[in-house]
Amino acid sequence: MAEVRFEHVTRRFGDVVAVNDLSLEVSDKEFLVLVGPSGCGKSTVLRLLSGLEELDEGYIFIGDRMVNDVPPRDRDVAMVFQSYALYPHMSVHDNMAFGLSLRKVPKAEIERRVKEAAHTLGIEDLLRRKPRQLSGGQRQRVALGRAIVRDPAVFLFDEPLSNLDAKLRVQTRAELSKLHRRLGTTFIYVTHDQVEAMTMADRIAVMNEGVLQQVGRPQELYDRPDSVFIAGFIGSPAMNFFEVMVRNDRDGMYLDADGFSAGVPATRTSELLPYSGKKIIMGMRPEHIHVPEYMPPGTTAAPVRARVDVTELMGHEYYLYLLNGGKQFLARVDARAVPRPGQDIEVVFNMANMYAFDPVTGKAIQRTT
Amino acid sequence: MKKELMKPRAGFEDFASRLKILLSRFPLHFFLVGIALLWMTPAFGLLTSSLRDAAAVANSGWWTAFQPPFEFTLENYQQVITQSRMGAGFINSLIIAIPGTVIPILVAAFAAFAFAWMRFPGRDILFILVVALLIVPVQMTLIPVLRLLTDLKIAGTFPAIWLAHTAYGLPFAIFLLRNFFVALPRELLESAYLDGASNMRVFFRLVLPLSVPALASLAIFQFLWVWNDLLVALVILQDPGKAPMTVTITNLVSSYGAQWQLLTSAAFISMILPLVIFFALQRYFVQGILTGAVKG
Amino acid sequence: MAGWLRSGPGGKSINRRGRLIPWLWLLPSFLFMAVFLIYPVIDTLLISFMNRDSSACAGAANYQYVFTNSAAQTALLNNALWLVFFTVLTVGLGLIFAVLTNRVRYEAVAKAAIFIPMAISFVAAAVIWRFMYTFRPEGFTQIGLVNAVATNLGLDPTAWLVQQPLPYIDLLLPAPLHTNNFALIAVGIWMWTGFAMVVLSAGLKGISTEVIEAARVDGASEWQIFRRIILPMLSPTIAVVATTLVIQALKNFDMVWVMTAGNFGTDVVATLMFKEMFNYHDFGRAAAMAVILMVALLPIIFITIRRFRSQGETR
Numbered sequence: 016m017a018e019v020r021f022e023h024v025t026r027r028f029g030d031v032v033a034v035n036d037l038s039l040e041v042s043d044k045e046f047l048v049l050v051g052p053s054g055c056g057k058s059t060v061l062r063l064l065s066g067l068e069e070l071d072e073g074y075i076f077i078g079d080r081m082v083n084d085v086p087p088r089d090r091d092v093a094m095v096f097q098s099y100a101l102y103p104h105m106s107v108h109d110n111m112a113f114g115l116s117l118r119k120v121p122k123a124e125i126e127r128r129v130k131e132a133a134h135t136l137g138i139e140d141l142l143r144r145k146p147r148q149l150s151g152g153q154r155q156r157v158a159l160g161r162a163i164v165r166d167p168a169v170f171l172f173d174e175p176l177s178n179l180d181a182k183l184r185v186q187t188r189a190e191l192s193k194l195h196r197r198l199g200t201t202f203i204y205v206t207h208d209q210v211e212a213m214t215m216a217d218r219i220a221v222m223n224e225g226v227l228q229q230v231g232r233p234q235e236l237y238d239r240p241d242s243v244f245i246a247g248f249i250g251s252p253a254m255n256f257f258e259v260m261v262r263n264d265r266d267g268m269y270l271d272a273d274g275f276s277a278g279v280p281a282t283r284t285s286e287l288l289p290y291s292g293k294k295i296i297m298g299m300r301p302e303h304i305h306v307p308e309y310m311p312p313g314t315t316a317a318p319v320r321a322r323v324d325v326t327e328l329m330g331h332e333y334y335l336y337l338l339n340g341g342k343q344f345l346a347r348v349d350a351r352a353v354p355r356p357g358q359d360i361e362v363v364f365n366m367a368n369m370y371a372f373d374p375v376t377g378k379a380i381q382r383t384t
Numbered sequence: 385m386k387k388e389l390m391k392p393r394a395g396f397e398d399f400a401s402r403l404k405i406l407l408s409r410f411p412l413h414f415f416l417v418g419i420a421l422l423w424m425t426p427a428f429g430l431l432t433s434s435l436r437d438a439a440a441v442a443n444s445g446w447w448t449a450f451q452p453p454f455e456f457t458l459e460n461y462q463q464v465i466t467q468s469r470m471g472a473g474f475i476n477s478l479i480i481a482i483p484g485t486v487i488p489i490l491v492a493a494f495a496a497f498a499f500a501w502m503r504f505p506g507r508d509i510l511f512i513l514v515v516a517l518l519i520v521p522v523q524m525t526l527i528p529v530l531r532l533l534t535d536l537k538i539a540g541t542f543p544a545i546w547l548a549h550t551a552y553g554l555p556f557a558i559f560l561l562r563n564f565f566v567a568l569p570r571e572l573l574e575s576a577y578l579d580g581a582s583n584m585r586v587f588f589r590l591v592l593p594l595s596v597p598a599l600a601s602l603a604i605f606q607f608l609w610v611w612n613d614l615l616v617a618l619v620i621l622q623d624p625g626k627a628p629m630t631v632t633i634t635n636l637v638s639s640y641g642a643q644w645q646l647l648t649s650a651a652f653i654s655m656i657l658p659l660v661i662f663f664a665l666q667r668y669f670v671q672g673i674l675t676g677a678v679k680g
Numbered sequence: 681m682a683g684w685l686r687s688g689p690g691g692k693s694i695n696r697r698g699r700l701i702p703w704l705w706l707l708p709s710f711l712f713m714a715v716f717l718i719y720p721v722i723d724t725l726l727i728s729f730m731n732r733d734s735s736a737c738a739g740a741a742n743y744q745y746v747f748t749n750s751a752a753q754t755a756l757l758n759n760a761l762w763l764v765f766f767t768v769l770t771v772g773l774g775l776i777f778a779v780l781t782n783r784v785r786y787e788a789v790a791k792a793a794i795f796i797p798m799a800i801s802f803v804a805a806a807v808i809w810r811f812m813y814t815f816r817p818e819g820f821t822q823i824g825l826v827n828a829v830a831t832n833l834g835l836d837p838t839a840w841l842v843q844q845p846l847p848y849i850d851l852l853l854p855a856p857l858h859t860n861n862f863a864l865i866a867v868g869i870w871m872w873t874g875f876a877m878v879v880l881s882a883g884l885k886g887i888s889t890e891v892i893e894a895a896r897v898d899g900a901s902e903w904q905i906f907r908r909i910i911l912p913m914l915s916p917t918i919a920v921v922a923t924t925l926v927i928q929a930l931k932n933f934d935m936v937w938v939m940t941a942g943n944f945g946t947d948v949v950a951t952l953m954f955k956e957m958f959n960y961h962d963f964g965r966a967a968a969m970a971v972i973l974m975v976a977l978l979p980i981i982f983i984t985i986r987r988f989r990s991q992g993e994t995r
Contacts (some may be wrong), residue, residue, distance in 0.1 A: 067893050088899040100894035104912040113908075114898035161898070409783075416780055420793035426808045426870070427796065429825055433811065444821055445828050495709035504702040515988050517717050519981045521931045523953055523970045525720035527727060527963050532715070551716030554709055583701065612801030614934040615954075630803045634938050637807065644811055644823070651807035655800045662799035666792065669799075673875065674882050 274340025298370030492557030601672030774876025795874030802934035883917030
């Protein structure tokens with residue numbers, strides 16, 4: 016059994032609390048991605064799990080074994096490091112065989128496993144080479160191979176793609192997902208890139224400043240972020256935030272900003288009633304802002320006039336940097352719109368996809384529907 | 385399976401566990417501190433003995449000097465400086481060492497710059513020759529050099545030993561400086577050339593100022609090397625009036641063999657300058673050794 | 681415009697006059713090195729085949745002398761002893777100290793203490809240790825620390841710098857395994873361990889922590905990490921230290937000269953050569969000894985060049 020459980024785990028470095036009261040359960044065979052900005056503690060969590068760091072409080076379980084006092088070599092985990100950490104003086108084959116040779120696994124078995132892993136990763140030709148003769152992508156596969164060969168209970172990944180170029184990264188993402196399905200082992204994966212999280216994870220755990228912010232499926236985090244932080248972190252390009260005043264009039268509820276007034280759809284008015292006359296933070300993702308001519312059918316449109324500041328053509332769509340009432344925000348619109356910098360245009364917010372947050376706590380205003 | 389929270393370590397528990405860790409590492413600390421003390425003991429014994437009078441040194445071990453009565457004296461130093469020519473020796477060592485440091489560095493810097501940033505046929509082979517010369521033992525050169533200097537009628541003069549030390553110091557100096565120059569950012573030099581600077585200007589205004597750490601390490605290394613040298617001085621300078629301290633001490637050892645109070649003070653005088661340099665500029669010294677050793 | 685400036689693999693010089701410039705920069709250095717290093721090496725080689733004042737050819741007589749004369753043989757054997765014991769013990773101790781100091785907070789201080797002897801001259805070190813080794817016959821107060829400790833332990837005082845069997849063993853082992861040689865080698869170790877330690881420590885710190893952590897997660901114990909990861913990764917550095925020490929072991933002059941003047945069977949090739957030059961005035965023999973030293977160093981020269989070239993390929 017290879018589920019993983021953190022119970023109230025805390026790790027301090029002097030005055031800094033790197034991991035603050037973390038409680039998290041990872042199911043067997045799950046692909047969990049730990050994501051967050053630099054310094055949020057995600058790498059520390061991984062190191063605590065692998066045993067490379069010792070925790071100050073709490074418990075960690077691998078399977079049903081409590082591993083607080085178990086040294087790394089007996090925890091049955093394998094780790095892929097950001098810099099791959101291959102043994103430079105050993106060949107690829109020996110790099111992969113090292114862990115097994117330490118455990119006195121019979122030579123024939125070692126050969127079998129190494130060949131199999133090499134075959135899975137497509138590196139059979141490289142077995143005799145030394146790490147310095149390999150490209151970045153090849154080294155990464157060797158690091159993967161070294162982990163696979165050990166057949167551990169849990170795989171740990173510490174930002175494995177960050178040293179690869181963009182194209183290779185996209186390719187390797189897909190291969191990692193395939194690998195996970197094939198091996199059927201628990202993957203715990205750390206990254207700062209939310210795209211990797213969204214594309215690969217069964218569940219995402221977002222951390223900030225040592226504290227676990229939210230855990231859930233990618234779609235959950237996208238649709239129902241718990242807080243402004245999560246809303247702004249998940250989804251690329253990031254969500255736009257507007258400070259607005261809730262106005263409840265005879266003819267409906269509106270969110271008033273300096274430069275626009277957006278009508279609140281009927282489905283969302285009840286949760287905002289407590290905020291009548293008060294300010295809230297409204298979130299609107301760039302992909303939910305459209306140019307009227309090309310807005311998708313069924314859009315609950317709230318028109319907003321804005322000046323185009325910068326346009327970036329992405330091929331199938333434009334990123335528009337718009338200015339309204341002194342505030343800049345980003346929209347992703349259909350490429351046929353051909354906007355020009357300096358132009359005053361009207362865009363529409365799809366209010367059905369509106370997000371609302373309490374301005375003081377930053378937490379999402381709970382939906383009633 | 386108990387699921388109680390692991391409480392944060394309260395003050396005493398934390399202290400106790402730290403103490404336990406410290407104690408388990410006690411053998412390590414004991415060993416290391418012991419070794420460090422052991423290593424410094426010989427020099428310490430030297431210093432202590434140099435401060436005791438002749439009778440005390442001849443009749444009791446220096447470790448006994450630390451109980452009353454505390455009889456320490458500076459008369460050994462007095463005697464050694466005035467009568468045994470250590471004072472003259474110190475000056476001679478300076479006269480030998482300072483040009484013996486400055487000249488090789490200057491000469492080597494030019495060559496190192498050429499090796500690092502200029503193209504010419506045979507550059508790599510010539511540099512390998514320099515690397516090989518690093519290892520040639522000085523003994524291999526002494527006889528012909530002595531003969532040459534004698535023929536030129538400068539054997540036994542200070543300029544002769546300056547020339548010798550320059551030559552002997554060049555391979556290491558060129559090696560060290562060239563490695564350093566090569567690591568300078570190419571764009572910096574190229575933009576200077578594009579702006580119209582000549583080689584001399586780039587060398588003096590750009591390369592040398594940027595190389596101060598390497599030059600400092602090299603200077604310290606070379607200075608100490610020349611200051612502590614015995615063999616070259618013995619062979620080339622035969623005039624006792626020009627003897628550096630290393631030679632003077634050697635003579636003292638053969639003539640005053642058992643007068644430890646004098647020998648120890650003489651030795652300590654020769655050690656003062658290197659020790660001061662070492663403590664003040666340790667970083668540069670170590671850096672010099674590392675660059676020379678690890679890179680090569 | 682500096683036409684000859686290296687601008688990449690294909691850069692060519694366009695200024696014909698500029699072709700001379702590099703040579704001008706190199707000239708002073710090469711002049712010095714040619715006169716004081718290159719020419720003398722060749723000349724010494726020639727002298728070694730000539731008679732005592734180089735007036736006539738003497739064939740291989742000098743070499744014959746060196747290999748048959750008993751004093752010269754002793755010197756050669758002593759150098760071999762230095763080569764083995766000095767190098768191995770210094771590297772070993774340096775490695776141990778490098779590993780240990782890495783783990784304590786007062787690392788810098790501990791390393792400085794062990795490194796200090798490198799700053800002083802061999803001559804001063806010789807004086808220090810002559811003093812340490814001083815011998816007074818039994819019954820007299822010992823003023824040398826080594827004998828003081830020995831007598832306190834109930835052992836007889838020994839004259840460490842005189843040729844004799846290894847202490848407290850009543851066996852005269854074959855030359856050069858005498859006390860005094862080991863006493864001298866101990867001084868060399870005292871001086872050079874700091875160097876080995878500092879260089880090896882730098883090498884140790886150059887090993888990336890992630891590689892060691894990967895080994896930990898892979899299942900290695902601390903000892904296995906040391907033996908299978910750290911040592912192999914450290915071997916280039918160990919090689920550098922070892923070659924430097926070997927060179928020192930062979931070139932060694934100052935220390936032996938001041939401590940024993942090569943007497944009592946402690947002569948090494950360098951001291952013997954000096955005696956031939958200035959006491960016996962036989963330059964032919966002296967040159968032969970120098971050549972033998974040089975030949976012993978040839979493998980080192982090749983290794984260094986090879987290592988340099990393989991590193992330099994990335995230039």
